[in-house]
Amino acid sequence: MLSLDYSKLLILAVVIAIVLFWPPKNKSFHRRGIDPGFLNLKVWPARIWFLLRGRNIVEQAYLQEKDAPYLLQSLNEDSLVLPPKYLPELRMLPGGKLSASEALVTSVLGQHSGVDVVLKDRQHYDIARVQLMRSLPTLVPILSAKVDSILSETLAACSTADFTHVKIKEIVSALVLRTTLLTFVGPELCENTELQWLVEEFTNIVRDMAIFLLFIPKFLRPVLWPVLPPTARMKRLHERVRRILFPKTEKNVKSSRDFPTVIDHFVATSEIVDEKEIVAKFLVLMAGALHTTKMSTSHAIIDLCASPECVDELRNEALAENLNDLPWHLDQVSCLKKLDSFLKESQRFNPPNYLSFDRIATSTFTLQDGTAIPKGTFISMAAGPMAMDPGYYEDAQTFSATRFCKTDESAVESGAEKSQWAHEFVSTESGNIHWGHGRFTCPGRWYASAVMKVVIAQILRKYEVKFPEGQRERLPNVYLDLIVEPNPKQVVRFRARE
Incomplete structure (x- = not known):
C-alpha cells in the first residue's frame, strides 16, 4: 500500500511540474496576462484576469511596446495582438489568408449556435455591400419618416415648456430596432412585437450558449451542445422567426412596400430558397447591425450633452440642409x-471594442519582417489605444467635434490616408x-451611418438634449469583456423646440 501511495504522489508531482514548467505556446511572441499553460489547465485564471484587467493590459502593452506583437488569453480565444505597423501589409x-467571418464565429463559439452559417458563402456580405447600399437613395426618406414617427411616439410627453427625462438605452433601442427591421422585413412586420423580441433574444441566446x-472542454462540446438549454431555446426561436417571415398563408405581403427588403434580397440571390438558412443569416446580420448602431448612436447623443458648445453649429448645419422638416434624402x-466629423470623434473616444480587426489566419503566412503567423491564429489589433495615440491625432485626449473637418495637416497624423x-x-x-x-472594412457601414445621421439630425432639429440637472460629464462607460458600452444608468433630458 505504501508503494502504491508513493507512486500516486510521484505521478501527481510529475503532473504538477509539467503544468507549472511546461514551456508556453508560441514562444516567439511575448505573453501579456496569465499564460493558460499546458493543456489549458490554467485557462480559467487567465480568463478571469482578462475580465478584470483586459483593458488595462491592452493599454499598458501599447504604451510600453506598441510595435511588438503579444499573446493575450481573452475570455474565449488565445489571441495574437499585432501592432499597428503591420496594418498596411495586413x-x-x-x-484566402485572413477571415473576418471565421473570427466572428470563433469569438462567440458560433459553430454551436448557428452563427457559423456566415461561413457557407458570401451572400450576407454581398447583400450588405451591394444591394443594401444601392437601396439607400430609396430607403433614407422612408427611414427618416419612421424615425420621426418613433420620436413622436417615445417622446409624446415632451413639450416646449419642460424637459422630459428619458433613459438613453430605451429610446435608442426603439429607434434602431424598428428602423433596422423596417429595412430588413418591411413596414408591416417591423412593428410585429414578437419579431422585435425574437431578434433581440437571439443575441442573448448566443451569449448564453457561449x-x-x-x-x-473543447473535445466534449460537439457531444454536449445538443442537450444544452440554450440549444433548445435557439431551435424554438428559429422556428418562430421562420413562421413570421415565411407564413404559409397566401398573403400579398409586398403590397405596401416601396423598396425591396433585405429578406427580398436573400430570396432573390438564393439559387435554392432555403427558408431555414435565410432565417439563420437574417438573424446574424440583424444582430451585427443592431449592436454597433445602438452603441454608436447612444454614445453620440450622450456626447451631444457632454459637448453643448457643439450643438448650435451641428443644428445649423442640419437646418441648412433640411429647413422645411421634410423627410431626409x-x-x-x-x-x-x-x-x-462629430460622429467620428465620438467613435474615437468610445470605440465599439477595445480590440478590433479580428481575423483568423486561414493559412500560414509570413510578414515582410519575417514574423510568421501560423494557420488558425486569432489576430486582433489594439483599436482603443490606437484611436487615442497622439502619433495619429494631435491633442488626442481632447474631444474636438470638428477634428475631421479640418484641412490642415496637423488635424490628422501626417501619414494618414x-x-x-x-x-x-x-x-x-x-x-x-x-x-x-482596406479590404476588410465593414460592408454595412454606409447603411449604419445613414441611419445614425438621420436620427441625430432629427433630434438636433426638433429637440434640446441635456444631462440631468447637476451632471456635467458623461457617466463612465461600461467595459464588458473588451466591448465598450454607454452606462445603462445614463438619463438624458429632452425638450421640444418651438
Whole structure:
C-alpha cells in the first residue's frame, strides 16, 4: 500500500511540474496576462484576469511596446495582438489568408449556435455591400419618416415648456430596432412585437450558449451542445422567426412596400430558397447591425450633452440642409460634414471594442519582417489605444467635434490616408480601424451611418438634449469583456423646440 501511495504522489508531482514548467505556446511572441499553460489547465485564471484587467493590459502593452506583437488569453480565444505597423501589409492580404467571418464565429463559439452559417458563402456580405447600399437613395426618406414617427411616439410627453427625462438605452433601442427591421422585413412586420423580441433574444441566446460552452472542454462540446438549454431555446426561436417571415398563408405581403427588403434580397440571390438558412443569416446580420448602431448612436447623443458648445453649429448645419422638416434624402444626409466629423470623434473616444480587426489566419503566412503567423491564429489589433495615440491625432485626449473637418495637416497624423472623404464617419485612416481597414472594412457601414445621421439630425432639429440637472460629464462607460458600452444608468433630458 505504501508503494502504491508513493507512486500516486510521484505521478501527481510529475503532473504538477509539467503544468507549472511546461514551456508556453508560441514562444516567439511575448505573453501579456496569465499564460493558460499546458493543456489549458490554467485557462480559467487567465480568463478571469482578462475580465478584470483586459483593458488595462491592452493599454499598458501599447504604451510600453506598441510595435511588438503579444499573446493575450481573452475570455474565449488565445489571441495574437499585432501592432499597428503591420496594418498596411495586413489590409492588402487576400481573403484566402485572413477571415473576418471565421473570427466572428470563433469569438462567440458560433459553430454551436448557428452563427457559423456566415461561413457557407458570401451572400450576407454581398447583400450588405451591394444591394443594401444601392437601396439607400430609396430607403433614407422612408427611414427618416419612421424615425420621426418613433420620436413622436417615445417622446409624446415632451413639450416646449419642460424637459422630459428619458433613459438613453430605451429610446435608442426603439429607434434602431424598428428602423433596422423596417429595412430588413418591411413596414408591416417591423412593428410585429414578437419579431422585435425574437431578434433581440437571439443575441442573448448566443451569449448564453457561449457561456455554457466555456465550462466544457473543447473535445466534449460537439457531444454536449445538443442537450444544452440554450440549444433548445435557439431551435424554438428559429422556428418562430421562420413562421413570421415565411407564413404559409397566401398573403400579398409586398403590397405596401416601396423598396425591396433585405429578406427580398436573400430570396432573390438564393439559387435554392432555403427558408431555414435565410432565417439563420437574417438573424446574424440583424444582430451585427443592431449592436454597433445602438452603441454608436447612444454614445453620440450622450456626447451631444457632454459637448453643448457643439450643438448650435451641428443644428445649423442640419437646418441648412433640411429647413422645411421634410423627410431626409441621401444627398442631404451626405452633406452633413460636421455631423460626420462629430460622429467620428465620438467613435474615437468610445470605440465599439477595445480590440478590433479580428481575423483568423486561414493559412500560414509570413510578414515582410519575417514574423510568421501560423494557420488558425486569432489576430486582433489594439483599436482603443490606437484611436487615442497622439502619433495619429494631435491633442488626442481632447474631444474636438470638428477634428475631421479640418484641412490642415496637423488635424490628422501626417501619414494618414487623406481625401475629400476623410471627414466621413465611414472613412478610415491609420489610427481608426473601428470599421475595419482596406479590404476588410465593414460592408454595412454606409447603411449604419445613414441611419445614425438621420436620427441625430432629427433630434438636433426638433429637440434640446441635456444631462440631468447637476451632471456635467458623461457617466463612465461600461467595459464588458473588451466591448465598450454607454452606462445603462445614463438619463438624458429632452425638450421640444418651438
